[in-house]
Amino acid sequence: MLPSDRGYSTNTRAGTDAKTIGKLINQSFPYPDLGKELLKDTQSVLNNVYEVDYGTPHDVIFDIFKTPDKEEACIGKLLSVLKNCGLRDDDPRLRPMMDKLREIAQEREALSNETRDLAHWNLDRAQFKSCVNGSLVIITQALRNNLIVPSWSTFVDHMKEIFNKCKSFDQGHVATYIPQLARQDPEKWGVSICTVDGQRISFGDATTRFCFQSVSKAFNYAILASDIGADAVHSFVGQEPSGRLFNEICLDGNNKPHNPMVNSGAIIVTSLLKKEWNMADRFDYVLNEYKKLAGGEFIGFSNATFLSERETADRNFALSYFMKECKCFPQSSHTLRETLDFYFQLCSLEGTCESLSVMAATLANGGVCPMTGEKCVTNRPCRDVLSLMYSCGMYDYSGQFAFHVGLPAKSGVSGAMIVVIPNLMGICMFSPRLDKLGNSVRGVEFCKEMISQFKFHNYDSLLHAESQKSDPRKAVGEENAQEVVVLLFAAKNGDISAVRRWLMQGSNLEVTDYDGRTALHVAASEGHTELVKFLLNVAKVQHDPKDRWHRTPLDDAITFGFEECVRILEKARLYSALTLMGNNTQQKAVNIQQSSVLNSTFIDALEIYSPNSTI
Template sequence: MKPVHSQGTIEQYRQILNRKGSMYNILQQTADGLSNAFARDQKTPEDLIFDLFKIPNKNEASIGKLLTVLKSYGLQESDPRLKPMMDKIWKIEQMKEEVSNEARDPKHWKLSKDDFKLCINESLTLISRTLQNNLIIPSWQQFCTIIKSIYDHCKAVKDGKVATYIPQLARQNPESWGVAICTVDGQRTSFGDTKTPFCVQSVSKAFNYAIAASDLGADFVHHYVGQEPSGRLFNEICLDSKNRPHNPMVNSGAIIVSALIQNKLNMADRFDYMLQRYRKIAGGDYIGFNNAVFLSERLTADRNYALAYYMKENGCFPKEMTSMTDALDFYFQLCSLEGNCDSLAVMAATLANGGVCPLTEERCIQSRPCRDVLSLMYSCGMYDYSGQFSFHVGLPAKSGVSGAMICVIPNLMGICLWSPPLDRLGNTCRGVEFCKELISKFNFHNYDSLAHTESSKFDPRKRYGELEKDQVVSLLFAAKAGDLNTIRRIYMHGVDLEMADYDKRTALHLAASEGHIETVRFLVNIAKVKVNPKDRWNRIPYDDAVSFGFNQIATLLEKAMSLTESRDSGIQSGIPEEGEKPTLTSTNASTGHLPRYVSVSSSESSEESGDEINQNLPSIEAEKNGRKISFTIGEEQKSDVSS
């Protein structure tokens, strides 16, 4: 962009040329303006966004339209990253309402240009990325439509029974069914009962381990608990060969892990610490506590007490653990924490995002513990169904007896599923069915990305249509510049070299217009593109070559067009009689393509042209009426007849 002198600089020039005052003052003003000698007419991102949502004939923009567009990409008004913008908007609108004494619908909020730019400034990066569709799932609406169809399919599942070992779980509505999704970019969608609170139960085991390993280190934690699937029931009284619980996802391992967390603090501080950590991982979404469930868990904890005393006898607990009752109470408290589908989807997305909450962009879990917990969820997260789940679904997941279940797609999204009816292994029936349907439609399985995989599954991460646009742009720019190497590379990738732009102009049009004869030769002789395509003005490449005076290209294209009108690579009918010329069809006249084995030269010499045309042409031998006949396709009148 050519630099343009700013008005301030021009004013300084005027003062120097028509000075009446002190030269010192003028020089001082000039020195002050040297750092900004040139003005730029390029608009700022704030200006561009304002123009997008500007109300016609007014210097105002519609905030309602901006929020609607952001929501269509999966961003919600409650997103913490948009909070600075929303706070400023509310403040400005409240002031307007006080002045006008009238409540206003947020959908109709309008802001002046200065107020609009002020509001979006602190959330500018996120808004710009969203409007450029530079998010992890670009086809968000299409993705949500498919998820909704899976949700509706699973809603019809009536299998399973609600857990009854404590009254609070037995009272859950078996028809409750919720699905929530949060991507690593904070795109969110939900269906069904996503605001209904429920206890996390065994889902807490995954986050307790991740927090303990982040605070203490994975090596320290695994001094007390193993990593192997047990092959036993989740609450079986058994230890591994090193006298440790098999993994943190069985009850014995989860009790040990909870005993390691902040064990030097008193019970109240330990609970408060974990509550805050959960809320941080959930990005500030709802995390609560159900005291009734806690009391019921403690009353029906005979098996867990037996596990704890067995582990104490075998020296499994850390030395800091002085009260068995306190250790188990803390474990029951963590199982009795409450969330909903929306909040647990964010927690799952934090795991998918490497331990960084996608809503607050704060690191909540260290990278190695995040990797380790996903590995454990993959191998041990679904009780005795873990092996089957990893085989069929191929994703890390963790379920609980409340009907809650989280599923993590690394580097993409977290999913929370909640439906109280459980199968015989303690997993939510609708949740498991949802995951199976998800894998059948999307390439989310851990091994769907293998080379040479034959699959018609949908990949929501791909920008469908973007590849073709990029190919058109690359091809046409290469043709305009005469960049034959790039065109060869595009050709070798199997790209259609007849692709056209909005004006229906092809690479051959541009190469002919710019005089790139080698490019034209390649497109006509090698790529065999259509030699007479018409653009929106009904002009063909030959017309462009003539208009711009590129006679050599015009000659080449003229020969190519004449060949497409008079020759073909096949025989019209039968085999010619002795002494007859082979009759060639003109079927290529309708397509405008050269026959496969024909090439043309731009030379004026017919001899050179004939040599090039006949080069490498195939011979055809046939038999008719007991006579062998051979001739070469593309020659004028060569035939060799023998008896």
């Protein structure tokens, strides 16, 4: 809260009564952004439950969404607020609520023979509480606005602008080495975002199916390292960027593939996945792990793509025979053809932007799927796969991508591309138009534009970093609000040293709070004479800003009887009036004095505020 000086209203409640909030929700607002307002109000109530005379959060939530003068609440308004927070109706964490709601709806429909949208049902207190009970944790978290991106609607608007901007890029061509890729529509363009708290948004062709291709390399490594340990994996494959083409027939100085993100390393990783099991069980195992990573979102398989990959596999066969000659493969009962078939099968797994964004968010969340809470990747493998994606994930563009974007990423020749922002979100982009290095043109441009607007680069957290970038982890206005709070508290306490530091940092000392009050208002209200002098004479702030009640600092000083502050502010007012009379105020004053218009107080003000003197 802001400091409560003498000029502030002292009867403001920290939180609003739940019934009052319910009335607000049921008003007809003249603007469309209802969800944002509901979110602010519900956050206020739930953060101040001690002011509401109810025993459980269920009751608080019910009264927030209660219909006026009726003992029932509209579940649709709750769903609207959750949607505005970024939570979808099909979120697994909301499934208990949705299942219970459907059960109630079916009972009502059986009695009334009337089918209605779930969002339009009004429930009594008992029914409402039974619905929210199974999903209370995520509902409360959302209504308190404690999700990782608090200003979700604002963030979505910015990302939509970037998406639309990148849609105009028409460079690049689809991959043509197999028919299934060559037949892709080059104009397809989809983006999906999933945060570590399960907030989700999609744009464009986000539900179009595509093959993982090389994107599977990152997840295969994470699954394997979680199973047998990172040290065991890296006894067969290195961690260094190769500096070579992704499918070049070469090994590192230890006769191992350079890293798991090039074809040679990915083939070795595939050979290690449950190598004692038969081929069918190995495939089912990886498929199920992918589904866990995706939180139950769509994961499929394209047999046509698999067959085409196998028919055009001369390069990979040559690479594999070379590695076999160098004894790179583990001891196994499987033939080289079986190993490569398994590799092609995993490349031919299908997903959508929506499913891959959840998988990327799982990596961003330390290996825990944000939609289910299930631990899918253990700690070190999650860290290691992000390191490998950062240094080796974008083919021969990896160094450039790390330099310009600074985030772990992995691309594939299908046009798919995932980006992980650790502890924040996962993003999947799909556009079949590829550059000469095999990366999605629109995907790369989307990332560059995103980095130019948000503090997502790995090193944007450095001290003295660019201040014009926004950080979606903070609520809109949070940084400005913090600045106002610190400055006004310093003014309330008469702390000239703190105010001087703000001035030296280039901060705006005329910044106002929500009531339009400035540091000068507060200093004058508290009678801090020296600070008033400093703000006027050194910081050169405006002497007569008006707050919400059209009061100036001079008005406050007069009201609270601080005569010295009144004298200083009065002289500032008079001096300001004189400067408006012309550029040469000294000469103007002399002329006015000679005509007996200027009194001694005006002359006194001039002397004190002359450029060569200080207060």
